[in-house]
Amino acid sequence: MLLLTCPCCGVTAEETEFAPGGEAHLKRFGPGSADEDYESYMFNRKNPRGVHFERWRHAYGCGKWFLAARDTVMLEVFGTYPAQTTEPPAEIVEKIKARRPDWEGYA
């Protein structure tokens, strides 16, 4: 059971206090978009072994959504940050690079 820190209220709590929301930083494609874009928005997920960016909601706490950078194999949490961003913050990216020199970077 993971331990995560909600960046909104600052509480570090067990996974059962949070609800997972899948991959982070998806760009929404609405009416008029190309089939491939819509398909990738809806269905194509990275599902990596290793560094991953995820959506979580502090469902049984402050209720806010936030994002987490995490290693899906070794379970290390590189950091959590507010949901109101379209890409991982620079300091999180730096931290991941330091910990995982082989990481191909956020694309």
Place this chain on the structure above:
Amino acid sequence: MSHRLAQGGRLIDRNAPRKFTFNGKHMTGFAGDTLAASLLANGQTLLGRSFKYHRPRGVVAAGAEEPNALVGLGKGDRFEPNQRATTTELFDGLVAESQNHWPSLDFDVLALNNLVPQFLTAGFYYKTFLQPRAFWKHVYEPIIRRSAGLGKAPSEKARDPDRYEQIYGFCDVLVIGGGIAGLQAALTAAQSGARVALWEQTAHWGGRAPVDGVEIDGKPADDWVKATVETLEAMENVQLRLRCMGAGVHDHGYVLGYERLTDHAPESDAPRHRLWRMRAGQIITATGAIERPLSFAGNDIPGVMLASAMRDYVVNYAVAPGRDVVVVTNNDDAYRTAIALRKAGVGVQAVVDARAEATGALPEAARAHGIRVLTGKGIRKVKGGKRVTGVEICRIDSKGTAHTDVFSCDAVAMSGGWSPVVHLWSHCGGKLTWDEAGSYFRPDPDRPPLGNDGKGFVRVCGSADGEMGAVLANAHEAGKNASEAAGFKTKNMKPAQDAAAPEAPMEPVWMMPRKAEYDLRMKMWLDFQNDVKVSDIQLAAREGYQSVEHAKRYTTLGMATDQGKLSNINGLAVLSDALGQPIPATGTTTFRPPYTPISIGAIAGEARGPIFQPLRRSPLHDWHAANGADWEPVGQWRRPYTYRRAGETRDQAVNREVKNARENVALLDASTLGKILVSGPDAGRFMDMLYTNMMSNLKPGKCRYGLMCNENGFLMDDGVVARLDEQSFLVHTTSGGADHVHGWMEDWLQCEWWDWKVHTVNLTEQFAQIAVVGPKARTLLERLGGMDLSPETLPFMAWADGQIGGFDTRVFRISFSGELSFEIAVPASQGRAFWDRLTAEGADMGIMPYGTEALHILRAEKGFIMIGDETDGTVIPQDLGLNWAISKKKTDFLGKRGMEREAMIDPMRWKLVGLETLDGSVLPHGALAVRPGKNANGQAITEGRVTSTYFSATLGRGIAMGLVERGPERMGEEITFAGDGDKHIKARIVDPVVYDKEGAKQNV
């Protein structure tokens, strides 16, 4: 024969006899015995029959690793199969029975399997039953189900009367294992000030050290154990738990502990088991090591035991495994058993050592005790059936065609070396490394499981770490490092000095003799519990099962309750040999929690019966309960399905309620409907994105029905929206959907349109909502007096705030029944009073409540859809003829893009229609419409399905709705539905609205 010795037994109390029964036979043991010890003390060496061959089996081990001595414990509601006799503490009145035999333990007909063992080789299920297919179901399966397996499942009528509980715990350092290493690690950590928890799975501290004659600071280990436990007990920052097994190490330091509180004291009224849900900063596993069996022919015959287990029985319980013992080994440790047996007065025929020479301190000590030592030899085969009668010895490097010596004996002690218990280290990703000298896998300290900070959070000490000699220095180091990692400073203290006799290196022997012939190999058991032999693993390798995980599943090696605690390494070694590769190249199978099986009761804890899950109650719940409510679960709510009166069937009650609502005045508790307030300057814009239709142009004071879809375009929820004022909307959702819809709104507001100024609040439980329904609804409400409810002031699809009968109300003129209807919200605290007032005022009018089933029938007669009936997560609004509720003006709303996909505009989609059976009967729920012919897979061709089906009391016949291929284009056509068996039911496609099509009755 096994028996109790006249003296000794460090764990038993000879002044406290304990009576028990085994297969109905009365026996007596002592307090402190395990069931296995007392069975052996009573001469009971045959304890069960094996999984496939029904071979006689007896006790092999003395602890959690026991594969054979599984028994059914208790009676009736308390019966439990597959309990290990070796970890069951004896108590007065214990009832045990043996397993997997027919008709009796002593005489088992199915032991015939044993005569044709080639019939049941590796993968035999897969091979034997390929053809003919019908044989599987009618011949093979019944036979296998009868003959293979372990204990019987408890009766389906049994209800466990015991209590179980769960508890959350928090500590800085958790030490698992209360042997001397665990005690030392806990002591070191505790002296740093860290909060320390120490768990030991047995009922005793100290582990193996006292049995093995270890000395600490020059004194017997027992003295140090006692003093250390006393020191720890006196420390406020330390929590000690006996009978508490570390079951699993999970992510980020979450550990499950299985504490057996009263298994040994069933008269206690305390909970039986407790599941610890421990959050540990750092974990130290001091879980010890498990001795490995040796693979020689007949190594499963009752009387053959692990050497260490035999030592445990002699020293701890004063139980001798037999009168004459042969010890067979590839290492020095087993000599301790020979010496212990000799000291206890048990005959030791010989120690048979596979190594070319045995000249270490222990073998010399054995010789000094007059014990004969044979080197370079092994057991060719064990003689005996239900018990050992002797052994034949041969040269270790031979094929075993001829014996060199023969001994008459009734017990054999075997030792193939030791394997660290690495399970807990491995559960959460800790990696292992192969130790060539000891021939075992040990934890690789460079690759521990990682915490959320990316640092290792598990350390290992003692023999679990591969330290087979002195362990206290290693344990002290682990305790120091763990408490420092948890942020504490350790004092400059020195650990006690433990000393054991030095041991010469072991020599791996994976098969005895090393070149054994086939007929010997097929009697060499690797996995006693699953009847897997050396020949089975070799066969699997020949057939191409090279991956250890595949070989495991093909042969069943390492499966079932013991999960291969004894068999894994031996099996890996045989597989590696057959594949011609070193053992580390083969690797291990995955270690998964729990370490040993834990009770389902402990996993469930208190969550059973009425507190299985939280129950949500409407403000009118108690009234419903007192007035005949027949409950139906709706999400976590309970809603009345109907209110039965004396002498009524459910159907009669439902029909009465439907007719009353149509003809008179009725009440519905609609409080469970979701009520979400959406407000703010951008509320209109947001509502237009949420709903398929336009909401921003709804006027304050008005209501509008709307549909919500997910991004696939599939219907997710529906309900009526009331515009409260320019900046706020009240959203009604389905009863089950309120929380999800609220979460959905927050998701979009927080993660996509975070610059929009919108606020949402879930008000569901703040209001009681009561629908007053029927032609006389207005008459009733006007009796109560208050606000103007006339159609001119409050027309259909309008709402207004005001007072009725002195209650503060918000009245919505909306109808889900098709009748004149006022849905009235009052503060939740006044709901019951308002309801009581309505029922009192309407008594002479024949007012009555109706439940969810009448609600469904009333709406189905009107052709109104129900989320979850007409929708199933693949249905778009267009399928339900709801195109009128999809805005063409809006450039975007959630689901719009999804609806544009090719499959969504396919004219062949199944669409909503009404269905009318030709004979007036009620269609079965979910029935499929079939048409003649078969599809490519030989299955019936379907062209639709029933989504809602009821008996309509209003029309006096069955009514239904369904989704049918091109349905609306096929009005009047007769189609066929598949009923039970070969039955077919004809139905005509009709308009889904079968009552008051023009809506005159609701709009008055």
